[in-house]
Amino acid sequence: MEPIRDIAGRAIPFGAKNVDTDVIIPAHWLKTITRDGLGKGAFETIRKDPDNIFDSERYAGAPILIAGDNFGCGSSREHAAWALLDMGVKAVIAPSFSDIFSGNAFKNGILTVVLPQEQVDRLLEVATEHDIAIDLESQTVTTPFQDRFTFEIDPFRKHCLIEGLDEIGLTMARDEAIAAYEGRANSELSFLSGRNAA
Amino acid sequence: MQTCVSNLQFARNGRKCPLIMASKARTLYEKIWDAHVVEQRDDGTCLIYIDRHLVHEVTSPQAFESLRSAGRKVRRPDLTLAVPDHNLPTTARRDETGNRIPILDPQSAQQLEALERNAPDFGIRYIGDADLEQGIVHVVGPEQGFSLPGATIVCGDSHTAAHGGLGALAFGIGTSEVEHVLATQTLLLKQSKTMEVRVEGTLGAGVTPKDVVLHVIGLIGTAGGTGHVIEFCGNVFEEMSVEGRITVCNMAIEGGARAGLVAPDDKTFEYVKGRPMAPKGADWDKALSWWKTLPTDTGATFDKSVHIDAADIQPTVTWGTSPEDTVAIGGVVPDPSSFADPSKQKAAQASLDYMGLTPGTKMADIPVENVFIGSCTNSRIEDLRAAAEVLRGRHKADNVKWAIVVPGSGLVKKQAEAEGLDKVFTDAGLEWREPGCSACLGMNPDKVPAGERCASTSNRNFVGRQGPGSRTHLVSPAMAAAAAVTGHLTDVREL
Numbered sequence: 001m002e003p004i005r006d007i008a009g010r011a012i013p014f015g016a017k018n019v020d021t022d023v024i025i026p027a028h029w030l031k032t033i034t035r036d037g038l039g040k041g042a043f044e045t046i047r048k049d050p051d052n053i054f055d056s057e058r059y060a061g062a063p064i065l066i067a068g069d070n071f072g073c074g075s076s077r078e079h080a081a082w083a084l085l086d087m088g089v090k091a092v093i094a095p096s097f098s099d100i101f102s103g104n105a106f107k108n109g110i111l112t113v114v115l116p117q118e119q120v121d122r123l124l125e126v127a128t129e130h131d132i133a134i135d136l137e138s139q140t141v142t143t144p145f146q147d148r149f150t151f152e153i154d155p156f157r158k159h160c161l162i163e164g165l166d167e168i169g170l171t172m173a174r175d176e177a178i179a180a181y182e183g184r185a186n187s188e189l190s191f192l193s194g195r196n197a198a
Numbered sequence: 199m200q201t202c203v204s205n206l207q208f209a210r211n212g213r214k215c216p217l218i219m220a221s222k223a224r225t226l227y228e229k230i231w232d233a234h235v236v237e238q239r240d241d242g243t244c245l246i247y248i249d250r251h252l253v254h255e256v257t258s259p260q261a262f263e264s265l266r267s268a269g270r271k272v273r274r275p276d277l278t279l280a281v282p283d284h285n286l287p288t289t290a291r292r293d294e295t296g297n298r299i300p301i302l303d304p305q306s307a308q309q310l311e312a313l314e315r316n317a318p319d320f321g322i323r324y325i326g327d328a329d330l331e332q333g334i335v336h337v338v339g340p341e342q343g344f345s346l347p348g349a350t351i352v353c354g355d356s357h358t359a360a361h362g363g364l365g366a367l368a369f370g371i372g373t374s375e376v377e378h379v380l381a382t383q384t385l386l387l388k389q390s391k392t393m394e395v396r397v398e399g400t401l402g403a404g405v406t407p408k409d410v411v412l413h414v415i416g417l418i419g420t421a422g423g424t425g426h427v428i429e430f431c432g433n434v435f436e437e438m439s440v441e442g443r444i445t446v447c448n449m450a451i452e453g454g455a456r457a458g459l460v461a462p463d464d465k466t467f468e469y470v471k472g473r474p475m476a477p478k479g480a481d482w483d484k485a486l487s488w489w490k491t492l493p494t495d496t497g498a499t500f501d502k503s504v505h506i507d508a509a510d511i512q513p514t515v516t517w518g519t520s521p522e523d524t525v526a527i528g529g530v531v532p533d534p535s536s537f538a539d540p541s542k543q544k545a546a547q548a549s550l551d552y553m554g555l556t557p558g559t560k561m562a563d564i565p566v567e568n569v570f571i572g573s574c575t576n577s578r579i580e581d582l583r584a585a586a587e588v589l590r591g592r593h594k595a596d597n598v599k600w601a602i603v604v605p606g607s608g609l610v611k612k613q614a615e616a617e618g619l620d621k622v623f624t625d626a627g628l629e630w631r632e633p634g635c636s637a638c639l640g641m642n643p644d645k646v647p648a649g650e651r652c653a654s655t656s657n658r659n660f661v662g663r664q665g666p667g668s669r670t671h672l673v674s675p676a677m678a679a680a681a682a683v684t685g686h687l688t689d690v691r692e693l
Contacts, residue, residue: 017541018420018520022660027640031305033259033312045662070421076356078372099424099456100356100370107374155241171382178384181236181247188217191477191485192249192349194276
C-alpha cells in the first residue's frame, strides 16, 4: 500500500448525503475479478448528465472528494473504494461515513476525514475555486484562506496509512496468540470449533 | 461503550481467563464479543476470532488472488463455506442430459468459474450451482446449521446481518477483510456501541416481520444505527418465528447498523437442532448450556434505545430510493417540503423524480408492472407460504408483465414443491425459478426494465438497484402477492 502523509489539490465539491455504494459503483461493474479499471464505472448514473461534477474540467484529477452525511452506505462492495482509487481519489471528507465503507477505504489507503457539517459546508464553498490540503501527520485540513480544521483518526489507522502497512501481514505475525485462542476455544467452545462444520 | 474488561486483565496479568465468564451485566452482543477476543491492543482495538466465513463469487476473487500472489493459505478452510448466488441465472442450470447450460454473460461466467476453482484450490467446501443445497448464502448458512447462535459470522456481503436472527454476531465485510479472515481467521475490530430496538404490544393482522423492519428503518433512518449493533428486543421478536427474526436482522444494515441480533431462545434451539452442520451429542448439550447464558442480562445498558408500540406498525411500503423512505400502505406519497431538513427535501424531490411519483398520490393507487418475491430478506419457506396464501385461487393482473418467485435455496424449493406452493404460483401466472439472488440486484439476467415499477420483497430500493432505471417499492411477501393480483400496490388486508 502507498504510504500517505499529505494530500493536496482540487477537491470535488459533491456534497450529497446518503450516497450508497450502488451509486458509487453500480452492480454490473462488480463482475470483475481484478481491482483495476473501475474508475470508468464510478458514479455512472450521475455521469449520464453531461454537466455532472465528476467530468467537469475544473476537477479533473482531483485527489479529494467532499461528500455529505452517511457516505458509502448500503452494500459492502469494496469495489466502491477501488473505483474511487482508480479515479484518483485519495481522500474523502464528509460529516459521517458508513462503517463498512470507511473500513474498506482505509484498507485501500484512502483517507476518510470526518468533519462537522459547518466545516464541510465551508470546504464545499472553497473547493469550487481553490485547492484544499490535508495533512495526516497533524490531522488538519487547510484552505488557502485562514481555514484550519482538525480531525480525529484512530491512531492505529493513522500509523498504518502513514507507513503503508499491510494489515494481514501484521495479524499473521500474531499467529501465536491466534493459535492460543484456538486452543482455548477448542475446549471451551468446542461446538464452534468446526468439527461438524464444512 | 464497554470494553472487554476481562481480556484487558488477561493481557495485563498474563493469567488465563475463561472465554465463557460470568461478570457484570452485559448485553448479548458484549457476551459474544468477549468470547471471541484473541487479544486487545492498547488503543482498544481487538483481534476478534471468526467462527464462520461464507464466501460467494462476487467479493472473493480479488481476495483469493492476493492470497495466491503472497503465497498465503486459508487458515481454517473447515470454518469456511463457498456458495455461488449473485450471478447465477434463476433459469435451469442443467439440460435434460445433465450437462451444464452455459451462462451467457462472459463476466458472470468468469466470476463463477473463479469461485469454483478457488474453493478446491484452497481446500474450502463448495456447494455447486446445481446442488440441492445451493442457494443465497444467507439462506444456506442457517439452513445447513453452519450459522449458529453465539458464533461470529462474516461474509463479503452487507446482508450477513441476517444470521443475527439466530443470536449470532454476523456482519458484512469488504474484500480486504475477506482476505484477512481467509488468511488469519480473525478481524481487527473496535467494539461497536449498542442500540436497543424494542417493539412491544400486539402486531395487527397482515403485519409481518418485513413490515416491522421497514417501519423501524423509516423511524431511525439509514444512518440511525451507524457505529452500533442493534439488538431487537421485546415480545414482538420473542413471539416471531426464527425465519422472521432473520428477515428483521437482514435489514439492520439498511438502518446503518453493521449487525442486528435477536436473543437465542428455545425456538432458536429447535430451529438449529439436527441441521447437517449443527453440533451433535455432547457438543450439542454443551452448546445449549452456553447459548442459554447469552441473552442480555437484566441491568445491562444500551448506548441508545428506541421503543416502538407494535400497534403503530401497518403493512409498510417504500415510496423513494432509500429504505428509510417508508409509509403505511394506507398513506400517500409525501410532499418533499414536509421534511424539516433541507437536504432531505432535496433528496426526496430527487427520489420522486426518479420514481416518477407526485406528492399526495395514494400509495395503493400506484400501478406495478413487475413483482419479485425472493432475496435473502424474503425467500424462506414461510415467506413463500405467506405469498402463496394470498395467491391461492387468484391470478395476476394483466398489467403485471413479469412476476417471479425465487426460492432462497434448493431445499426451500424442494419443500415448497412438496407443499404444492409452486403450483399455486404458476396457476396464478407467476414464474417459479431456481434459487439465487435474482432481481434483488442487477448482476444476473433478472432485471426490472428502465422506468418500470416493481413490488419487491428485497431489501434495497436504491437508484438502479434492480437494473438501470428500475423503480423499486419494498414490500412484504404477502403485499407483493397482493400487488400481483391487483396490479397496483395493495393493502393485503383488503383483498
